[in-house]
Amino acid sequence: MLPPLVNETQTISRRTPFDQKAKFLNFALESIREPVSTGAVAPSSRFVANKVIELAELHNAQSVVELGPGTGAFTEQIQHHVNDNASFFALELNESFVKTTRERCPRVRVYHDAAENLPVYLANGALKCDRIITSLPWTIFDPQEQDHLLETIAGALKPGGRFISIVYLGAKTRVRGRYFINSLPLHFKQVKRSTTEWRNIPPTQVYCCQN
Ligand SMILES: C[S@@+](CC[C@H](N)C(=O)[O-])C[C@H]1O[C@@H](n2cnc3c(N)ncnc32)[C@H](O)[C@@H]1O
Numbered sequence: 562m563l564p565p566l567v568n569e570t571q572t573i574s575r576r577t578p579f580d581q582k583a584k585f586l587n588f589a590l591e592s593i594r595e596p597v598s599t600g601a602v603a604p605s606s607r608f609v610a611n612k613v614i615e616l617a618e619l620h621n622a623q624s625v626v627e628l629g630p631g632t633g634a635f636t637e638q639i640q641h642h643v644n645d646n647a648s649f650f651a652l653e654l655n656e657s658f659v660k661t662t663r664e665r666c667p668r669v670r671v672y673h674d675a676a677e678n679l680p681v682y683l684a685n686g687a688l689k690c691d692r693i694i695t696s697l698p699w700t701i702f703d704p705q706e707q708d709h710l711l712e713t714i715a716g717a718l719k720p721g722g723r724f725i726s727i728v729y730l731g732a733k734t735r736v737r738g739r740y741f742i743n744s745l746p747l748h749f750k751q752v753k754r755s756t757t758e759w760r761n762i763p764p765t766q767v768y769c770c771q772n
Contacts, residue, residue, distance in 0.1 A: 584604060584632040584633070584661060584665070585603065585604065587632055587657065587658075587661050588601075588602075588603060588604045588631060588632050588658075589602060589603065591655055591657055591658065595655060597698075597701050598654055598655065598698065598701065599631075599655065599698070600697070600698020600700070600701055601631075601696075601698070601729070601762075601763075602762065603762040604631055604632050604634040605631075605634040605635065605696060605727065605761060605765070606634075606758070606760055606761040606762070607634075607638075608758050608760040608761060609634075609727060609758045609760075609761045609765050609767065610634055610635050610637075610638045611638070612755050612758055612767045613635055613638070613694060613725055613727065613767055614635075614638050614639070614642050616723070616725055616753075616755065616767055616769040617639075617642075617692050617694060617723060617725050617769075618723070619639065619642040619643050619644070619647075619692065620642070620644065621691070622643065622644070622647055622691035622692045623644065623646075623647050623648070623691055624647060624648045624649075624688075624689075624690035624691050624692075625639060625643055625647060625648070625649045625690065625691065625692040625693075625694065626649070626650060626651070626652070626679065626682075626690050626692070626693045626694070626717070627639060627649075627650075627651040627652075627693075627694045627695070628651070628652055628676035628679070628693065628694070628695040628697055628714075629652075629653060629654070629676060629695055629696055629697045629698075630651040630653050630658065630662045630671065631653070631655075631658050631662070631696070632658055632661045632662060632665065633661065633662035633665040633666050634696075635694060635696065636651055636662050636665070636666045636669055636671070637665055637666055639669075639694065640666050640668055640669050649669055649670075650669065650670040650671070650672060650682060651669060651670070651671045651672070652671075652672050652674045652675065652676050652678065652679060652682065653671055653672070653673060653674075654673075654674070654675050654676075656673055659671050659672075659673045676695070676697060676710060676713075677709065677710060677713065679693075679713055679714070679717055680713065680716075680717065683717055686716070686717070689717060689718060689719040689722065690717055690718060690719065690722065691718070691719055691722050691723070692722065692723050692724075692725065693714050693717060693718060693722070693723075693724045693725070694725045694726075695714075695724075695725070695726045695727075696726065696727045697710070697726070699726070699728065699732065699737065699738065699741040700732055700735050700737040700738045700741070701737075702737065702741075703737065704737070704740050707737070707740060707741055707744060708744065711744055711745075711747075711748045712748065714748075715748040715749060715772055718772055720772065721771065721772070722771070722772060723769060723770065723771050724749060724769075724770040724771075724772075725767060725768065725769050725770075726767070726768050726770075727765045727766070727767050727768075728741070728742065728765065728766050728767075728768055729763045729764070729765050730757055730763060730764045730765060730766060731763055742768075745768060745770055748770070748772075749770035749771060749772045750771060750772050751770065751771040751772075752768060752769075752770045753768070753769045753770075754766050754767070754768050754769075755767040755768075755769070
């Protein structure tokens with residue numbers, strides 16, 4: 562069994578405008594300190610988060626994984642939409658973001674680890690999940706790394722499971738961005754793309770893939 566989402570003894574923290582600004586600042590500072598792996602200058606907007614949640618159809622999911630939660634823009638929404646008995650955990654490379662997301666979403670297990678190690682958290686590949694949601698900076702990964710990660714993700718999903726990833730509009734102008742988009746049909750039976758969400762820095766599309 563995957564770790565449960567809810568720890569009954571913990572309560573949801575209240576958010577204030579100050580918290581929001583602090584998370585924005587935390588993200589911006591990390592994007593200066595770790596520009597490559599952070600892959601963006603600002604956390605995703607609630608408009609993109611809403612698109613992700615809509616495509617994920619979380620009411621049908623018993624096990625959900627997030628890769629690269631950053632400061633928790635999607636994590637917070639996912640935790641509100643998953644079933645009470647569903648399991649949900651996240652893997653984040655940046656230690657500062659791990660801390661921020663744990664504080665923002667105390668009921669969610671956020672592990673400080675690379676997305677590539679996902680099978681370790683699924684009983685060394687013995688368990689499969691229903692949804693994998695990411696906003697990983699795909700254009701920092703070379704083709705070999707992308708192939709490996711996409712194989713890992715496709716292999717970790719149950720039949721009919723969904724892989725949801727945001728892709729910044731500008732990614733299409735980059736060789737590695739096009740490589741990622743063109744690779745999706747090689748790993749998944751169905752690939753759908755949302756309309757562009759312009760209310761995000763930078764504008765973003767959401768890909769929803771099913772196997
Ligand atoms: C573009 S940011 C998105 C953050 C957040 N999900 C959002 O939408 O605001 C990408 C995130 O992926 C994380 N990341 C990059 N490479 C990773 C890897 N190999 N494994 C796990 N997380 C990674 C970065 O630290 C960063 O938090």
